[in-house]
Amino acid sequence: MDPAAIHTLVQELFVAEGPVDRPVRIASLVAFQGDRRTLTERDLPRIASALVNAEQQQGQGQQHPAPEQAQTPAQARPELTDALARTLHALGTVDLDDLRAVRLGPEAFARHLAIAAPDADEGLDADDARTHASLREAVCAHILRFLVRRSPFVTAAEDAAFEERYARDIVAAHDHLTIYGIDLAHSPDSWPLDAAYLSLETEADGGGPSAPAEQALAGRERVLLWGVAGSGKTTLVQRLAVSVARGDLPTPLAGLRGRVPFVLPVRRFRRDGFPEPDGFLSAVRHPHTAAQPPGWAERVLSHGRGLLLVDGVDEAPEDERERLREALRELPARYPGNVWLVTSRPSAVRENWLASELASERFTELKLSPLSREGVTAFIRRWHAAARQDITDRADLDRLSGDEETLLDAVRITRDLGRLATNPLMCGLLCALHRDRRGYLPRGRKALYDAALSMLLERRDRERAMLPPEGIDLPQEPKIQLLQKLAHWMLVNGRSEMDRATAVETLGRHLPAIPHAARQGGPEEIYRHLLNRTGLLREPTPGSVDFVHRTFQDYLSARAVVERHDFDFLIDHAHLDDWEEVIRMSVALARPDECGYLLEGLLAARKDARPVHARHRKLLAAACLEHATELDPEVRSRVHRYTRDLVRPTSLEAARALGWIGPIVLEMLPDPSGVSDEEAHRLAVTATSIADDRAIDYLVRLRDRGSWAVRAQLAGAWRRYDTDRYAEEIIGHLDERELDFPVSDLEELRALRRLGGRPCVQIAGALAPDQLAEGLVAERLTELWLAYDLGADLDLSWLAAFPRLHTLRLSHRNTGVTGVPEGVQVIVAGA
Template sequence: MDPAVRLASTVADPLVCQLLLPVEATPDRARADKEELLARLVSFRGENPPLSYEALLSLAQELVGLTAPAHRLPPGEEEPVAAVLSRTLWITGELDTTDVQAVRLGPQDFARKLRSAVPGADRELSPEAAWFHDRLLVTVCLHLLHQLIRRSPVLADRMPERAHRIRQLIDLNDVEAVRGRPEPSAVDAEFEARYARSIAEQYNRLTIYGIDLPNPNTPDNWSLDATYLSLSAEFSSPERREESGDGDSGEPVLPADRALGGHERVLLRGVAGSGKTTLVQWLAVSTARDVLPPELASLRGRIPLVLPVRRFAREGFPSPDNFLRAVRHPLADEAPDGWVARVLTEERGLLLVDGIDEVPETERAALRDQLRRLMRIYSGNFCLVTARPSAVEPNWLADEGFDELALAPMSRDQVAAFITAWHTAAADDEGKDHQRLADYRDQLLSSIPLYRELRGLATNPLMCGLICALNRDRSGSLPQGRKELYEAAMEMLLQRRDPERRVLYADAVKLRRGARERLLRKLAYRMLVDRRAELTMDEALEEISRSLPAIPSTAGQGQPEDIFNHLLLRTGLLREQSDRSVEFVHRTVQDYLAAKETVEQGAFDMLLDHAHEAEWEEVIRMAVAHARPAECARLLGGLLAPGRKGMQRNRRRLLAAACLEHVTELDPDTHTRIRRETRNMVRPTTLEGARSLGWVGPIVLEMLPDPAGVSDKEAHRLAVTVTRINDDAAIHYLAQLRNRASLELRAELARGWRNFDTDRYAEEIIAHLDPEGLYFPVSDRYELAVLRKLGGRARVQIGGPFTPDELLEGLVHEQLTHLWLAYDLGVSMEWLAAFPQLMTLRVNPRLPRVNGVPDGIRILS
């Protein structure tokens, strides 16, 4: 969060202190050990307030006068802005907000709360003046909260992370208010121009699974410009959700790149293949080229520093002077001495730390401490950190002011866009079936919504790419299930890829699928055992040399170097770095192959030793899928064995339950035991626990309690779990909750729509929900059309990229009374005049200000 309109504390403190009563004038606060209503602390309320409204207006005028010159406020706008600011601050004395609640909200959200309490106060301001007012209000709130913390040490004790972040922002304001950003030296500027070009070139390539480029020796990749798909993300604010009590988190689903706007530090979570690294690449390239969208204007002029954690996982977080060497950047040896440190000192850095889960769990705390220290020393730099969802606990970096985002599963429209882009790109490869690509595309577009298995798999770019490639490779005959999908992919890439492309004599090595896969499995297993995401060239050659004598078909095929080059060039599963180290094209591929080799070697004890660690989860699931019945029973029984306590024990037991969906054959006793020992674990007591339970999968549905016998609070938590399980049986369970009156439960059921078949969910859930007070969300055109078929609703939430014409056609004009924008439509709102009953427009606070709203429509944020 960046206030944008800054005031040094030496200037702000004497003014903001006037908004509060002196400590000696508030005897109840002498002990400073309890919450207090702000209305009792401000100096402009009560029978004989020390600060009259006229004095408050004068103070607001002084604040505007101090900051307006730097922001070129239009002539004649200073007094209207001051009038709105004084009205907004005045409302502080009428709220039932306590000092603790205000500090917990933070300056940005507290400012939003004040604005929403005086709706329409800034209606007469120009867009530029309204922007200025909002940013100045955030700055005033920041200094006000800082004064509250200074007056009451209990606030800092109860909320150390929030108090630390507020102090940090005060320091940042003090620095920025007294100095501008310095211009880099001529030497630094020349290097930065070359560095920006190298970043744009290095990261402007994406792997497009199953697309063959004309050069058979080139890995399958494509231009980022041609293939980037903006995915969606959700803010994670469990504390706010659990405290709100109205069944409404207020958090929209936004394009992931747009969601980053206005946030200085973000921890981004996403499952394997969900697009985390692609987003990092897009940010790096867009910043280096200075082609950022308006929402990310705060990143302009910054230097992207891409830090893939796998590059330094063993050595720990590098110092700034070693950033480029640690990630093996090609210009590392040419950078001016101390350049990165200067960039960070001048607060011009964009730190992109990709893949915290690449570090062993036992070493993540040390890595976090190193990152914390870096961010405290260089506090004014932007930072994005990515991780798999379960790699780190909630609020892992909250004490450093990091907001949390989670990449959402791809929506129906995003899946369709990806499939269309994939087949468009495929039309430029060497394939002989270009005339059939349109048929393959249309077949997938119609099949995925119809088949649960495909719908459940096609939730991220990695899986969508594999589905597209396999559908083409098999002329429209797709495998079912995750394991079968990967097995078919291995067959396509390891056996059929070269012969069908007529690449028969690219090198002297001729290996069939079995030999290729075994050697790749050995490399993946070595990485697993060594807890590595890459191998040096010497390590890879050493592993191949050790394995060759046991694989007869490799005899006479050449030296280990020849075999390695064959695997690198011919399989499309390995990727070589500039220093000749090697890694798999995706961690999921590595996990799949490592799991198969683990089962082959019978290394079940090793799996069990690490089963409570998040980065081993996918390996263990795939190992269960590959294991024979007795091996499967041994592995699952080991997950239930005593010896672990607390969260480790719970995680292992839930993993055993999650593995049941991958089992081919298992003795009934083991199956019964898993069900028995996990049954009582599926009644979470918190919303965070309910969300986490969803990852276990469909097996949870068999263990959940009868919905008829639970309270509304527990029913809400059960809905949070079940709406995250992509299985048709989940709809049947949720249907048993649909007639309850609880608004937070009905809101959760409505939000779950996007995770299931649209028509069936609408018929069995949406159509039965009591509409009283409930906003019905629509995120794509199909949902909008289905809601219209149901007769429309009075309250609708817009959660997708619609045009005004689409909404004018899809919404029922006479029905709509409340509209909630949870997505930035990027257009003026005059079109709302077509809805005669519309009374309220609710705009999510994270979205830009709307304009053009017709008179008579109340705006809430």
């Protein structure tokens, strides 16, 4: 029977009138007694029979019984109807108001009714008594839903109580981060979010100054955030959810206070489509879904109180993303006033993926920037500060401090390390390996992951002479083989999470081929060992398992594919963006002849292939070249030849898309000297998307262009490269006309001063007034843009030191400034 029909039956038990603005005794609401009665007691068996019939039909519909079992218990055993009728009659004597009953919940409320009707089970055998108890609780759940819907007071009170509990659940689930290798004696440790979180930088797609993520998100209702693997997308989602749940928000995000965060990882509902609001919690397997008041999430969104954090669009299969996109357009339009943050890897969605004809419904597109030099330094210092917390030995503390400074120097000086230290994941691994290996660090990505696996899977326990806690002692290689089986299953099935039972079953199938593991335990014991001791697996929700980071899953998948020589399998899926990392890592792991076969397969024409997929394969072949340790020169030449024409982008979107290929694309970009300004701008976009100092050599050939778009693109990329070299070779040569020169840190400010200053300067980093007063050149400055949140530094009287200053631009969050010198025009961005 339809739930609406059950609601109608329950509604019949109660009178329509009565106060709804305060708690009301349930006994005064029943429709079979009192002055306003609409039923008699003789009606209760009829309603009870219909409820028993409806509940049993609903249960059978879920369990798909055989036809011979489909008769209703009401027809088979009328004594159940009589028992439930006596229970319903007790509603007229129960000493509870509607608010208290709702807060008790179905189970406790059913116990109250059982006490109020002690003779209800009279004449029932043990089986029927159990059936009656189950029916009583189910009907009580429907009654409580009716009471919630009936009274706005009960609804509001119940919503508030649940939201308090829900906020605690959000904090408990997300207020921690994994910092790899802090304590090498255990699995990767979980650290409080506040202690471990590093503020991330974002930039608008298409260029412009970077800004802290909290500042960039402030005041925006709809944001699509791009970030590569390991860049911190999920960490930012956690930070926002916990901050809102606690009510402890940084100043730029004060507008989110009072909102209800919904953390919605796409991998949890990737095949079932985007859930409706009342299915949010069940879709992500929230532990207290059943306690959610009926219609609560719908009310939150209808009142514009939600913060919806949709994490990992790239986790959805490519053929399901269109359905996901429609939901992410339709739901914000249906429920205006809520704040939406959607995250994805850049390769998974195109530019303007969530565009709308209405400006009010457009998603602002931002991308997480690679860690700046200051960000890398801050991360390394924070990692070592966390590592010190549990160290008491003075010599160990001194050694750790020495390691910290050595690593900082190595990352600054060594190009290979600098290229690896671009995001929090990679920086964390470098810190852990540097400490674990006493200063020895791998030079490439393959070596980094191999060393990380060695550290996580074997060395931490062995070097402490730790006894196996489960009685299982596996060397590194069997662990890797078993983990590869899980990763390979996820790859083949297009998943980034699997059921626990499937994981155990998968291990069970492969254990006989790995005798060292099979001798030590069954699949369940081996699964627990891998979960508890490798530091690579976790159970994000009861009954499910995934890798602690997608990068490890991709790497182990690649190892499995290469060992199986299944390169045709890779080639067949190379047009899918979520296979990119697996294919690039496979090239790094494969032998020279295998690399050649794989790259030739990417270049080969395929019957019925769409042009966009063919282009994607060729660009992927180019991206793989830097990972091939040894490769037939003829194959390398052929990749260059096939991709040469693809690196003349015809749109800004295509120009930015080339950036993910990496430094290898710099070798293929055309000579910009003879191209139009429009094409030169696109080439500048591509080159500045590659955060490698080798890009400077190419950008030098664009620095003398008169085009404002080219000059602005080059000026805005300063923070991605070595400060002094970029200042000398690029910034110092740019035509100053109508150009804002961005400054993001003190080092850049000093470099700009050494160049003699500039008339128009944009301050994108939070520099102190005394630093700006000293660093800006007073006799040159005419226009100043303070493109960051001033915080408490709202007194701008220090600007009197700049006699030629006539225009001041401010963020809309800095409208309370004082002390602006007379004659200076103030322009507020976005006003």
